[in-house]
Amino acid sequence: MNQDISTILYGKEQIQQEINRISAAISRDYEGKNPLLLCVLKGALIFLADIVRGVTIPMEIDFISISSYGSETVSSGKITERQKPLTNLKDRHIIIVEDIVDSGLSLQYLIEMIREDKPASIATCILLDKPEAHKTNIKIDYLGFSIGNDFVVGYGLDYAEKYRNLPFIGVLKEEIYS
Ligand code: PRP
Numbered sequence: 552m553n554q555d556i557s558t559i560l561y562g563k564e565q566i567q568q569e570i571n572r573i574s575a576a577i578s579r580d581y582e583g584k585n586p587l588l589l590c591v592l593k594g595a596l597i598f599l600a601d602i603v604r605g606v607t608i609p610m611e612i613d614f615i616s617i618s619s620y621g622s623e624t625v626s627s628g629k630i631t632e633r634q635k636p637l638t639n640l641k642d643r644h645i646i647i648v649e650d651i652v653d654s655g656l657s658l659q660y661l662i663e664m665i666r667e668d669k670p671a672s673i674a675t676c677i678l679l680d681k682p683e684a685h686k687t688n689i690k691i692d693y694l695g696f697s698i699g700n701d702f703v704v705g706y707g708l709d710y711a712e713k714y715r716n717l718p719f720i721g722v723l724k725e726e727i728y729s
Pocket of ligand 1: 591592593594595617618649650651652653654655656657658708709
């Protein structure tokens with residue numbers, strides 16, 4: 552797998568540093584609020600697992616599944632819902648945990664969908680943001696890294712379901728997907 556990566560953007564230590572910062576901020580901001588961290592499958596699974604281990608206040612987790620990419624490398628903007636959270640979101644403090652914001656359309660769709668369930672608040676916790684690719688206004692409350700338009704994989708992010716298990720975030724060689 553490693554031979555398919557052109558550049559390693561962030562290694563284990565760098566990722567862990569940002570995770571620690573975000574976990575501490577969530578612990579501080581949500582004291583006494585029992586937040587629900589809503590992991591957007593599948594990409595955010597590893598990010599969520601690391602974040603929650605640094606959170607020091609009572610909290611809960613749940614999962615939601617949507618898809619916008621299929622096996623494409625550029626966001627199609629076509630979003631489908633696959634799985635709803637099992638938890639009742641009404642009056643809860645929701646933190647959406649996503650691996651990446653590209654066009655921002657998935658996150659916008661998610662926020663609108665969650666809002667219908669009348670939660671107490673909605674915040675966003677994003678590992679990677681691609682500001683140049685945004686097609687909508689997105690407010691990110693907790694962010695790991697801001698990156699350019701490269702196609703990145705690893706640490707939960709895939710290309711055609713592969714590379715999620717890489718322990719770092721790297722740029723996929725163009726020849727792999729072109
Ligand atoms: C990725 C990512 C976001 C979305 C971002 O999901 O997790 O949900 O694409 O793109 P956007 O900002 O352009 O909408 P993907 O469909 O690849 O599913 P996965 O997490 O299961 O890999």
